[in-house]
Amino acid sequence: xxxxxxxxxxxxxxxxxxxxxxxxxxxxxxxxxxxxxxxxxxxxxxxxxxxxxxxxxxxxxxxxxxxxxxxxxxxxxxxxxxxxxxxxxxxxxxxxxxxxxxxxxxxxxxxxxxxxxxxxxxxxxxxxxxxxxxxxxxxxxxxxxxxxxxxxxxxxxxxxxxxxxxxxxxxxxxxxxxxxxxxxxxxxxxxxxxxxxxxxxxxxxxxxxxxxxxxxxxxxxxxxxxxxxxxxxxxxxxxxxxxxxxxxxxxxxxxxxxxxxxxxxxxxxxxxxxxxxxxxxxxxxxxxxxxxxxxxxxxxxxxxxxxxxxxxxxxxxxxxxxxxxxxxxxxxxxxxxxxxxxxxxxxxxxxxxxxxxxxxxxxxxxxxxxxxxxxxxxxxxxxxxxxxxxxxxxxxxxxxxxxxxxxxxxxxxxxxxxxxxxxxxxxxxxxxxxxxxxxxxxxxxxxxxxxxxxxxxxxxxxxxxxxxxxxxxxxxxxxxxxxxxxxxxxxxxxxxxxxxxxxxxxxxxxxxxxxxxxxxxxxxxxxxxxxxxxxxxxxxxxxxxxxxxxxxxxxxxxxxxxxxxxxxxxxxxxxxxxxxxxxxxxxxxxxxxxxxxxxxxxxxxxxxxxxxxxxxxxxxxxxxxxxxxxxxxxxxxxxxxxxxxxxxxxxxxxxxxxxxxxxxxxxxxxxxxxxxxxxxxxxx
Ligand code: MSP
Numbered sequence: 001x002x003x004x005x006x007x008x009x010x011x012x013x014x015x016x017x018x019x020x021x022x023x024x025x026x027x028x029x030x031x032x033x034x035x036x037x038x039x040x041x042x043x044x045x046x047x048x049x050x051x052x053x054x055x056x057x058x059x060x061x062x063x064x065x066x067x068x069x070x071x072x073x074x075x076x077x078x079x080x081x082x083x084x085x086x087x088x089x090x091x092x093x094x095x096x097x098x099x100x101x102x103x104x105x106x107x108x109x110x111x112x113x114x115x116x117x118x119x120x121x122x123x124x125x126x127x128x129x130x131x132x133x134x135x136x137x138x139x140x141x142x143x144x145x146x147x148x149x150x151x152x153x154x155x156x157x158x159x160x161x162x163x164x165x166x167x168x169x170x171x172x173x174x175x176x177x178x179x180x181x182x183x184x185x186x187x188x189x190x191x192x193x194x195x196x197x198x199x200x201x202x203x204x205x206x207x208x209x210x211x212x213x214x215x216x217x218x219x220x221x222x223x224x225x226x227x228x229x230x231x232x233x234x235x236x237x238x239x240x241x242x243x244x245x246x247x248x249x250x251x252x253x254x255x256x257x258x259x260x261x262x263x264x265x266x267x268x269x270x271x272x273x274x275x276x277x278x279x280x281x282x283x284x285x286x287x288x289x290x291x292x293x294x295x296x297x298x299x300x301x302x303x304x305x306x307x308x309x310x311x312x313x314x315x316x317x318x319x320x321x322x323x324x325x326x327x328x329x330x331x332x333x334x335x336x337x338x339x340x341x342x343x344x345x346x347x348x349x350x351x352x353x354x355x356x357x358x359x360x361x362x363x364x365x366x367x368x369x370x371x372x373x374x375x376x377x378x379x380x381x382x383x384x385x386x387x388x389x390x391x392x393x394x395x396x397x398x399x400x401x402x403x404x405x406x407x408x409x410x411x412x413x414x415x416x417x418x419x420x421x422x423x424x425x426x427x428x429x430x431x432x433x434x435x436x437x438x439x440x441x442x443x444x445x446x447x448x449x450x451x452x453x454x455x456x457x458x459x460x461x462x463x464x465x466x467x468x469x470x471x472x473x474x475x476x477x478x479x480x481x482x483x484x485x486x487x488x489x490x491x492x493x494x495x496x497x498x499x500x501x502x503x504x505x506x507x508x509x510x511x512x513x514x515x516x517x518x519x520x521x522x523x524x525x526x527x528x529x530x531x532x533x534x535x536x537x538x539x540x541x542x543x544x545x546x547x548x549x550x551x552x553x554x555x556x557x558x559x560x561x562x563x564x565x566x567x568x569x570x571x572x573x574x575x576x577x578x579x580x581x582x583x584x585x586x587x588x589x590x591x592x593x594x595x596x597x598x599x600x601x602x603x604x605x606x607x608x609x610x611x612x613x614x615x616x617x618x619x620x621x622x623x624x625x626x627x628x629x630x631x632x633x634x635x636x637x638x639x640x641x642x643x644x645x646x647x648x649x650x651x652x653x654x655x656x657x658x659x660x661x662x663x664x665x666x667x668x669x670x671x672x673x674x675x676x677x678x679x680x681x682x683x684x
Contacts, residue, residue: 007043008253009035010233012261013052013095016076017061020083021308022323022339023262023294023301029324030291030333030410031260032089036468037405041490046253048236049084050095051077055225056130059211069211073098083311087320088472095236097213097228105240106231107216110204110223112280114216118163124203127152132264133225137200147264149674160205160215162227167275168199174274180287182270183408184334187263187290191270202272230273233259234282256285263290289408292336294327298681301339306531309339313526317519321470322348328410328469336676341520348515352473355421356462357512360477362428363455364508370437373505375456375482376449386427387454391496393423394461398494401465405491410469417466424458427451456481457499464489479506587642588658588683589613590673596629602649608632610655612641613680620653623668638671638683 011031014024028049035047053073062072077096084091095102113119127136129145129152136143142151175181175192182188205221206212212222231239237253238246261269269288277284293300296307314323326344329351331337367373378387397420404413431451436444460481467474467486478486482503516522594616595609606624610617619639638658645654659668 004042004044006253006257007035007038007045008237008256009038009045009047009258009260010236010256011049012259012265013050013097013229013232014080015057016051016053016073016080017057018303018308019076020080020311021301021303022311022314022327023308024080025083025087025311025323026294026327026331027260027262027291028084028089029087029327030408031258032091033324033328033410033468034258034260034408035092036090036471036487037491040468040487041492044252046092046237047090048093048095048233049089049091050093050232050236051080051097052225052229052232053077053097054212054222054228055133056206056209056211057133057225059209060130062211070098087311087315087323093236095232097232099235101241101246102232102235103213105235106213106223106228108240109231109234109276109280110227111216112282113162113276116279116281118166118279119160119204120163121158122161122201123157124159124161125156126154128155129153135203144674146674155208157203157207159203159207160218160221161201162204162276162279164199164202164272164275167278168195170278171195171199171271171274174284181284182266183287183289186334187266187270191266194267195271199271226268226272227276230268230276233285239282255283257287259285259288261288261290263292266290291333292331293675294331295336295338295678296340298338298678300336300675309527310530313523313530314344317523317526318344318348318515319472321473322352325352325414325470329414331411333408333410336678341523345515345519348512351418351421352470352512353514355418355425356466356473356477357510359421359425359428359455359459359462360480361508361510363452363459364480364505366433366437367452367456367505368508370433370448371452375499375501375503375505376453377501378450378453379446382443382446382450384450386431387450390420390424390427390454390458394420394458394496398461398465398491398496402492405468414466414469417462420458420462424455428455453499453501457496460499461494461496464494465491467491473511476509476511480508480511482506584684585642586640589639589641590677590679590681590683591617591637591639591641591655591657592679593632593635593637596627596632598624598629599649599651605649606632607651608657610637610639610657611679612639612655613678617641617654618652619655619657620648620651621657623657623659623670626668627670635670636673636677636679 009031011027014020031047031049035045038045051073058073059069062069065072073096081094110119124135127139127141127143128134129136129148129150131150132145132147134145134147136145136152139152141154144150145152172192172195175188175195179188182191204224204227205215206224207221210222212225213228215221215223233256234240234250234254238248238250239254241247259269266288274284295301296309299305299307301308311323322344326347330343330347367375397416400416401413404416428451433448433451436448436451438444439447459477460483463474463477463481464486467489475486482505483500589612591610591612593608594611595607597607599605599607599620604622604624606621606627606629608619608621610619617639640656640658643656645652647653658671660671661667662669
């Protein structure tokens with residue numbers, strides 16, 4: 001017997017400084033859906049997830065919570081695990097970086113790299129972002145982190161260094177030889193240009209705190225948390241263990257087939273990780289797939305921003321499958337996408353309750369009523385064009401769905417599947433089986449059988465296809481169709497015409513009840529209670545790693561010239577406090593510059609056309625001495641959008657661009673964003 005092909009997929013391991021939210025759930029759900037699909041297709045699948053528990057960030061969070069690091073990480077790691085269990089996530093391994101076998105494996109990784117000559121000791125003086133555990137080699141004290149924008153801290157330590165610079169060419173060759181390694185294309189291009197820009201050696205140990213894995217033979221140092229964390233993908237499947245079974249497991253599952261990650265940790269996975277592996281002489285993963293961010297109220301959902309939504313809220317009100325379907329259907333994988341309770345409920349009602357749920361209940365109920373609950377035999381001779389169309393559409397949907405799903409284009413795959421749901425619901429309305437049922441002659445019975453068979457067969461196809469995405473509800477529909485073991489259906493081998501004729505249906509029950517009338521309000525209220533409920537949050541981030549400190553004074557650069565009419569604030573002047581309601585009156589929006597040109601006869605002014613999502617505004621801004629017009633095209637800026645229009649040099653200015661005022665001259669520096677933000681997003 002030939003052994004089955006293996007498939008090894010991983011989520012990032014989650015930091016335990018924050019409680020799990022639906023941003024974390026998004027990655028995990030995507031991996032769970034892929035793993036389920038691969039299991040159905042017959043692969044010996046290993047799906048790994050877990051928690052990232054070492055490092056300065058976690059140590060500080062534990063201190064802030066007044067707990068020992070171990071007690072703290074035990075608690076939060078357990079919360080992640082409990083949530084995945086509640087959500088029915090079928091992981092095969094849950095690794096914690098505090099597990100003994102992991103620690104041993106990381107030390108082995110370090111030793112191998114050192115034995116191969118890629119580690120040396122030197123002094124590091126530079127910036128460090130504790131929030132992202134990232135060395136920021138450019139800039140001095142206070143330099144913002146390129147990932148989160150928080151100010152970095154200065155670190156000066158004797159460290160172990162990894163010769164990352166020795167891997168620049170090897171990495172570039174790797175990206176060229178394996179174009180499929182980094183997906184999507186945009187991320188691949190970013191990585192290539194980052195590496196082309198030059199790689200500096202990387203500090204891979206810290207000596208100023210203790211919460212980490214000791215460097216072998218030099219316990220005064222702990223291993224850099226990203227080397228520790230990335231190694232989990234190997235240690236979880238047996239790397240570094242003397243045990244023969246672990247050894248065999250590593251030989252079987254490594255290299256990973258897919259590392260699924262969020263876009264903010266691409267550099268660690270696509271540059272550092274392959275370099276560490278090459279240095280250690282270990283095979284490289286086959287694919288690293290980056291998805292975008294889940295935005296809530298237009299910015300990345302994160303604890304620091306305080307805009308998180310818990311998965312529990314949604315699951316308790318709408319169910320697991322509603323959350324899974326929404327996230328994979330609504331967000332174009334790879335891009336950022338917004339979460340809102342309204343959109344969730346709308347999707348549920350339209351696609352699940354009215355779409356698949358309706359198809360299932362009306363088809364099965366009619367088979368129950370007209371054919372005593374047995375799948376009817378279709379008439380081969382009298383298939384109409386409408387019947388044939390459904391069969392043809394189903395076969396093409398099977399093909400498209402599998403292809404798109406294999407490319408991680410979940411939203412498009414689901415769209416394809418729901419094109420079949422929509423077509424069959426329409427077919428049922430047009431064929432009017434309830435009218436045909438009145439004809440009791442043989443021809444009428446045969447026509448009725450064909451219609452209901454066609455609907456049931458399409459239902460079978462769709463149910464099997466989307467099982468990895470909505471496992472709970474499809475299992476129920478499957479049982480109602482009288483079928484067994486949906487997990488064992490190979491979605492790639494699905495074809496029209498395999499429905500068991502004459503089989504008895506199971507007990508028919510509604511699968512997607514209509515959402516409660518006040519579902520949105522209930523979920524909002526649950527989240528508000530959590531946020532405002534004065535419940536002590538043991539996972540509060542310590543001061544200094546969260547909010548941006550030392551915000552520069554802002555000035556609005558939409559007036560004629562900086563420091564002239566624009567209401568600029570000098571860095572020392574302290575304006576009178578205003579209420580939140582006063583602030584809410586100012587409509588600040590993200591805009592994108594479409595046109596920029598000098599204003600004749602006014603050397604300080606530029607005429608801009610700025611897209612603010614709903615319209616394109618003309619703004620006259622006093623920034624001509626600081627910015628070349630061409631350099632502004634395409635740039636995202638902050639605009640005061642509800643300022644009364646005014647005329648400058650005969651041109652109407654409809655808003656102000658926000659800028660900081662630097663130095664004695666008040667030279668303007670435009671406010672911008674480190675992360676990608678949608679045009680039109682409101683700042684509040
Ligand atoms: N511990 C590191 C990863 C180490 S992997 C060797 C880490 N942890 S994290 O908890 O901050 O984030 C883990 C992952 O959670 C992100 O890569 C991303 O996949 C997911 N997300 C967290 N917030 C998210 C959103 N708001 N939106 C989408 N995904 C998000 O980074």
